[in-house]
Amino acid sequence: xxxxxxxxxxxxxxxxxxxxxxxxxxxxxxxxxxxxxxxxxxxxxxxxxxxxxxxxxxxxxxxxxxxxxxxxxxxxxxxxxxxxxxxxxxxxxxxxxxxxxxxxxxxxxxxxxxxxxxxxxxxxxxxxxxxxxxxxxxxxxxxxxxxxxxxxxxxxxxxxxxxxxxxxxxxxxxxxxxxxxxxxxxxxxxxxxxxxxxxxxxxxxxxxxxxxxxxxxxxxxxxxxxxxxxxxxxxxxxxxxxxxxxxxxxxxxxxxxxxxxxxxxxxxxxxxxxxxxxxxxxxxxxxxxxxxxxxxxxxxxxxxxxxxxxxxxxxxxxxxxxxxxxxxxxxxxxxxxxxxxxxxxxxxxxxxxxxx
Amino acid sequence: xxxxxxxxxxxxxxxxxxxxxxxxxxxxxxxxxxxxxxxxxxxxxxxxxxxxxxxxxxxxxxxxxxxxxxxxxxxxxxxxxxxxxxxxxxxxxxxxxxxxxxxxxxxxxxxxxxxxx
Numbered sequence: 373x374x375x376x377x378x379x380x381x382x383x384x385x386x387x388x389x390x391x392x393x394x395x396x397x398x399x400x401x402x403x404x405x406x407x408x409x410x411x412x413x414x415x416x417x418x419x420x421x422x423x424x425x426x427x428x429x430x431x432x433x434x435x436x437x438x439x440x441x442x443x444x445x446x447x448x449x450x451x452x453x454x455x456x457x458x459x460x461x462x463x464x465x466x467x468x469x470x471x472x473x474x475x476x477x478x479x480x481x482x483x484x485x486x487x488x489x490x491x492x493x494x495x496x497x498x499x500x501x502x503x504x505x506x507x508x509x510x511x512x513x514x515x516x517x518x519x520x521x522x523x524x525x526x527x528x529x530x531x532x533x534x535x536x537x538x539x540x541x542x543x544x545x546x547x548x549x550x551x552x553x554x555x556x557x558x559x560x561x562x563x564x565x566x567x568x569x570x571x572x573x574x575x576x577x578x579x580x581x582x583x584x585x586x587x588x589x590x591x592x593x594x595x596x597x598x599x600x601x602x603x604x605x606x607x608x609x610x611x612x613x614x615x616x617x618x619x620x621x622x623x624x625x626x627x628x629x630x631x632x633x634x635x636x637x638x639x640x641x642x643x644x645x646x647x648x649x650x651x652x653x654x655x656x657x658x659x660x661x662x663x664x665x666x667x668x669x670x671x672x673x674x675x676x677x678x679x680x681x682x683x684x685x686x687x688x689x690x691x692x693x694x695x696x697x698x699x700x701x702x703x704x705x706x707x708x709x710x711x712x713x714x715x716x717x718x719x720x721x722x723x724x725x726x727x728x
Numbered sequence: 729x730x731x732x733x734x735x736x737x738x739x740x741x742x743x744x745x746x747x748x749x750x751x752x753x754x755x756x757x758x759x760x761x762x763x764x765x766x767x768x769x770x771x772x773x774x775x776x777x778x779x780x781x782x783x784x785x786x787x788x789x790x791x792x793x794x795x796x797x798x799x800x801x802x803x804x805x806x807x808x809x810x811x812x813x814x815x816x817x818x819x820x821x822x823x824x825x826x827x828x829x830x831x832x833x834x835x836x837x838x839x840x841x842x843x844x845x
Contacts (some may be wrong), residue, residue, distance in 0.1 A: 423738045430832060431745040463738055469831030471742070 381699045396479035416454055422459045429478055430471045432711045447482065457484045472556055479510045492518060500525075501533040508537035516541055523549045531691040532561050539568045544576065550583050550591050557590035562597060572602050584610050591620045596625040608633055615645050615653075621651045631660035639668045646672075651682060670696055677705075683714070699723060729753045729770070733763035733777040733789060734805065735804070743776065746836050759782025764792045773843050776835070779806045779813050787813060790820035801842040805830065828835075832841050 425443055446452045457479075464475050479485065484506075486575075492515065493502030504522060507515040514725055519541075522534035547565070562589035583595040584607070592614070599607050611633075614626040630638055642657045649657065658676075661669045669692070676689040693702060706719040730752050734740045740756055747754045755772070757763040759781035767775070773817050775793070779786040786804055793800060801823040804815050814825050 400806050420737075422739070427738060427741045427745060430742050433750065464829075466736065466739055466829055467832065468743075468829040469833060472829065 396632065409664070414451075415455060415643070418446065418455050419459060421446065421619050422456050423463075426460065426463050426475060426478065429474045430467065432474075440640070446688045448464050453482075453484065453487055456482065456504055457487050460484065461506050464509050467526050476510055485510070485512060497527040497529045500527075501529040504533040504537050508533075511541070514540065528555075531555075532558075535561065536564050536568065539565050544569050544572050550586070550594070551579075553591060554588055557588070557594055562590070562594045565594070565600055566597055569598070569601075572598075572604070577606065580604070580607060581610060584614070589622055592617070592619075593625045596622075596629045600629050603633055605633050605635075608635065612641060615649070620650050623649065624656045627653060627656040627660055633664055634664060639664060639666045643669065643672045651684070654682075654685055655688060658685065658692055662688075662692045665695060667696060670698065673698075674701070677715075677718075683718070686715070686718050691725055694722050694725065729755060729772050730843075731755045731757065731763065731766055731772045731775045731777075733760060733775065733781060733786070734758045735759060735778060735781050737776075738843050739805075742832055743835065747839070750836060750840075752839075758782075760786070760789055764791050767792060767798065767800075769798060770809065771798070774839060775800055775802045776839070777802060777804060779804060779810055779817070787816055790817055790822060794821055803835070803838060803842070 400559060421443065447456070460475055460479055464472060467475065488503050488506040488510070491499045492507060494500055496502070500522065504515075504519050507519065516538075519534050519537045522530050523538065525534065526529045530721050535546075535549060538549065540546070547569070580595060580599070583591055586592050586595075596611065596614075598604075599611065608630070611626050611629050615623055617626070627642070630641070639661065642660065646657055658673075661673070673689045673693050673696070677686050677693065679687055680689065692703060693699075702719045702723060706716045730747055732740060732747075732754060734743070734756075734773070735758050737758075740758065740808070744754050744756055755766060755770075757766055758781075760777075760781040763775075763777065763781075766772075766782055775789070777786040777789050784792075786806075786811055790802060790804075793802065802817075803829065804817045804825040805820045805828060806812065806817075807828050810827075813829055814822075817825065823842055826835055
């Protein structure tokens with residue numbers, strides 16, 4: 373009896389303890405949810421206040437003392453200042469001209485530079501990258517030496533942002549890092565860098581030639597894209613030489629670049645090298661011929677259509693022939709008695725594509 | 729009366745304030761569908777529209793204007809890399825375009841030119 377009484381007592385105690393723990397857990401979850409809600413709500417309200425301030429500065433409207441006091445009060449909050457900086461950088465991407473200058477003025481007037489510098493000197497990669505982005509967006513040239521040092525950082529987020537910042541500050545000269553860069557330059561990063569270069573200085577040939585010879589394939593590909601963007605004809609022979617490059621991706625980009633800066637020898641060179649190339653490069657050559665629309669490639673295309681072992685090449689060759697007004701030839705081939713079914717289908721497909 | 733269709737609040741408010749300062753009456757919309765409804769309901773002197781917007785794009789707005797036979801100048805705001813869409817916009821009757829980042833002052837000048845004010 374006594375034994376049962378003790379067990380029951382302990383059981384009740386255990387239930388009470390579990391209930392208290394569950395209650396504590398519920399209170400913690402509710403507390404955390406409320407805290408998250410407050411942060412989100414604050415962010416939303418603060419963002420509105422900040423955007424109003426930016427808009428007011430851009431349009432140059434009359435200042436309201438009450439709103440100014442309210443704004444100054446918020447500025448004492450470190451998280452508000454960080455959000456202000458974030459919104460300011462984002463707004464800088466939306467406007468140019470006088471509006472952009474007004475945004476930059478706000479950055480200095482409210483000493484947000486300090487926040488950006490502090491982020492630059494943090495340990496966490498995303499904070500450092502954020503600091504670089506903010507200092508570059510606000511054109512703080514004093515930050516160039518420190519950002520330049522980040523080009524050698526091992527963390528992708530940091531060195532990528534540093535590369536972009538250097539190009540934003542210095543344009544083409546900011547690409548100096550390519551000479552010793554040994555990591556892959558992602559496609560996205562290449563496009564970002566390219567979009568920030570608006571001019572190539574004279575006497576840049578030596579540097580461009582050295583990048584074309586880089587052991588880093590992504591650097592070679594980026595250089596080819598750069599040549600395409602600025603139509604740098606003088607590099608044509610060096611690009612042609614890249615058709616022997618070990619990397620297929622480089623050869624594909626070389627074909628695209630040769631097409632972009634084509635001359636009277638281009639189609640002939642495509643035809644000459646065709647057989648030695650892997651299938652990806654051969655497809656690219658045919659695509660380039662489609663863009664070039666040169667009659668010089670007609671016989672070559674007919675040969676590929678009839679004799680190439682790969683169907684994908686036959687299909688593309690037929691499509692290019694259609695573009696070169698070879699529809700009649702294709703119809704004749706398809707009506708011949710000895711033409712096999714697959715070829716008839718390929719031709720029908722190419723003629724149908726033309727109609728679409 | 730000028731209609732501005734733009735989902736970015738800062739751009740929307742900035743352009744609105746600039747235009748009000750210039751003495752224009754301004755109607756704001758934050759999505760493409762709402763813009764099309766407003767165009768069906770009222771006649772505007774000019775429309776400024778972003779290309780990418782929720783529910784209906786700037787291109788759909790231009791198509792709606794054409795469908796309703798409305799003769800109204802339209803300035804299209806586009807982002808970098810949307811060149812092909814801008815060509816489509818001109819085919820559908822856009823009068824002018826600006827690429828973001830853009831200068832609000834320049835936009836006001838273009839609006840002045842198109843509204844003869």
